[in-house]
Structures are given as structure tokens and as C-alpha cells.
Amino acid sequence: MILIGQYDSPFVRRVAVALQHHGLAYEHRPWSVWANAESIAQYNPLRRVPVLVTDDGEALVESAAILDALDGLVGPERALLPPAGEARRAGLRVCALATGFADKAVSLLYEHVLRAGDRRSPVWVDRCVTQISETLDLLERERAARGGDFWLGAFSHADIAVACALRFLGEAHPSLFDAARRPALAAHAARCEALPVFAAVVQPLHVAV
Structure with a gap:
């Protein structure tokens, strides 16, 4: 997986903390939404971070949606929020x-x-x-x-x-x-x-x- 965005963003960092917690390997690309906007646009036309590129090439955007996907990946026993309730x-x-x-x-x-x-x-x-x-x-x-x-x-x-x-x-x-x-x-x-x-x-x- 590839995590795009700088750790000084609270949205990027919350995804990175979850990845670290789950022991999920990822490449970090600390792209700036200003200096690297056009590089980010290849994955997210909004030019916003975080973006998480999955191993099959899907670009997930928006931190809550990314974290929901990670919870699904690790399963309900390890998820950082229960699936319902x-x-x-x-x-x-x-x-x-x-x-x-x-x-x-x-x-x-x-x-x-x-x-x-x-x-x-x-x-x-x-x-x-x-x-x-x-x-x-x-x-x-x-x-x-x-x-x-x-x-x-x-x-x-x-x-x-x-x-x-x-x-x-x-x-x-x-x-x-x-x-x-x-x-x-x-x-x-x-x-x-x-x-x-x-x-x-x-x-x-x-x-x-």
C-alpha cells in the first residue's frame, strides 16, 4: 500500500497511526497538497490528502472512508470500531x-x-x-x-x-x-x-x- 500525504496533517496522521497499529506495511509518499498537487491529482482530482493506494491499485480517499476500509481488511476482531451498534x-x-x-x-x-x-x-x-x-x-x-x-x-x-x-x-x-x-x-x-x-x-x- 501507499499512503500519500504529510504527517503534519491530522487526517493523514490518523490513517498512519491505524496502519502502524495494525502492522500493515506501506510506502509513505509525503507529498504536499501545494508543492505536489499535480502528483496527488493522479490519484485524487480534489488534490487532497490522505490518499491510500491499495495493493491492487485502488485509490481510497477521505480519512474516515480509508479507516473504514482498513477495519474491513483486518476484520471485526481487530477493527478499531465495531461494525455496528x-x-x-x-x-x-x-x-x-x-x-x-x-x-x-x-x-x-x-x-x-x-x-x-x-x-x-x-x-x-x-x-x-x-x-x-x-x-x-x-x-x-x-x-x-x-x-x-x-x-x-x-x-x-x-x-x-x-x-x-x-x-x-x-x-x-x-x-x-x-x-x-x-x-x-x-x-x-x-x-x-x-x-x-x-x-x-x-x-x-x-x-x-
Whole structure:
């Protein structure tokens, strides 16, 4: 398999962590959505990452769809979310919230990178900050209420999605994540980042357009 995209993307990284967890061999092509856009377009015309090219040449796109395919590949006993039921719905909800605030963090980053100060939209910036902050507040309350090492009791895609999103947020917008204010999320992120499967796929944030 081939994983396309840089590990500083929370979406690419969550796929890489799952691949590492399952011990699935893959070639990593750390292509940039800017510098290598046309190379990415050969596999995904949206020029977005991650892309996972399977051994039979199929190009899978969008992190949730890729991870669903990996769960199917390893089977229900090893899958990082069950195939159906309450635990699956709960896990998918947490993943959606985590990737949602990560997406807003990406949008906010590009607003700062691509627009000079007087060209930035204060309405858009405020909206993104509000969406991120209120989602973090919700996730903090829910993580604190659950306790334990992992969100659903056992290591799952929910743990991966939240930890990858928090690392990106902390690097892209450090002022938006206060560990003292959100100790349950901070502890969750630290616990995940200490795992070998996370440590194996780390790249400092770098944006070049």
C-alpha cells in the first residue's frame, strides 16, 4: 500500500497511526497538497490528502472512508470500531467532532497564511475560533465524564482522531488550546502521543504555498 500525504496533517496522521497499529506495511509518499498537487491529482482530482493506494491499485480517499476500509481488511476482531451498534455510533460521533474542529483549524491556518492582515475576514476568523472552542469544551466534558485510558474503554479511532487533531491545533494555533482549562483532553493527548504507534508518525507542522 501507499499512503500519500504529510504527517503534519491530522487526517493523514490518523490513517498512519491505524496502519502502524495494525502492522500493515506501506510506502509513505509525503507529498504536499501545494508543492505536489499535480502528483496527488493522479490519484485524487480534489488534490487532497490522505490518499491510500491499495495493493491492487485502488485509490481510497477521505480519512474516515480509508479507516473504514482498513477495519474491513483486518476484520471485526481487530477493527478499531465495531461494525455496528452503540459503540460504533459513539466512536463515529467523537471522530466527526475531532475531525470537524481539525478542519476548522486548517481553514483558520490558511486564512492567516494566504491573506494579509487587512484582507482577513474577522467574521470568518471569529466563526472558526468559536466552532473550535465550543467543540473542545464539549469534548472536554465528555472525556472527563468517561475517565479511563481510552475514550470507549479500548483503543479506537476516537482516541486517534482526537489526539491527532489536538496535536495539529497545538502547533497551528497554540493559543486556542489551554491544557489547564481542558485537563481531560490534555491528558488524553499525552497518553496517546506516548504510544509507539503515534511516535512513529510525527512531523512538525510546515506550511509552504
